[in-house]
Amino acid sequence: MQLKKLNTAFIVTTGVSVIVFVYLVFLGFDEIKTLKDVVKIIASILFPLPMLFFVRFLLIEHFLPQNTDEYKLKHQKPATILLITSVVIGVLSMQAIEWVTGQKLEDHLVFAHLINSTTISSYVLNFVLYNNLRVNGILSGILLSLAMHVFFLTA
């Protein structure tokens, strides 16, 4: 059962990564000109996978909490606070980095890929294997801030 979950986790992670990859490739299609860009994008998509395997290798113990109402109730508030804080911190730091370096995230799509694939992979892994609501809050916050940054805050 647990092994099945593990396999599901990695299949889902890979699937989501592939979908995001295809989407982002369409998004930045004009900027992919040489083989070098393709290699960079593939590398940034693959970046989280070895790390996730390693983390899983270290934290082999399965501490999936019971998904009861009590557990949810207990972690509702801290998870929401963490979500809001990480959204605020994420948006602010991305704005700050853009302002300091004077460059746009769109010009460096590799970094967007990197943040995106790392967060999504750990999100899926956390969701399927550990179901830690606080971590869920932080990761959702990072994804949300990335999305907000790309959609609203860039001219």
Added chain:
Amino acid sequence: MNPIIQPPKPRSNSSKRELLFTFQSIIVTGLLAFTAIAFFFHFDLRIEKGIKVVFAPFLSVVPLLFILSILRDLRKGFKEGNYTKDEIVKFCLITAGITAAFTGVTFLLSKIDALEILLAAIMAILSVVFFMRSKIKDILGMSIITGIAEGIIVYMIFLF
């Protein structure tokens, strides 16, 4: 009565770790192949003597097979329980070190200008990975393999 669906065997933690280790080595193999193809097309490597390309892999595969056949297992295998905090910190540091080292090694690989030498080098790294896979079945092997994978990826993202 013979049940059609066998109840799943209870998996121990060490067998799960072994599975992860196998996955990781498959990833590294894929990454090495990816590196070879990317470098070959991007740098337009030339082939000087076709016969050398054929024999390049043997340089490292033959010693590997010999070593694998004569050597006993170097490590006791995967641990069943959890790792302590000290061990985790130590092996994370090892992984970070190997990552840095392999970023350098991949940089050196990109300086090679002939296909047969690149192939020989890649096969040598691959042999090291398989050696880890079969003889150093341990957290040490896992952190080295993770380092190799991350090193290649870091080079590809930031330096290529």
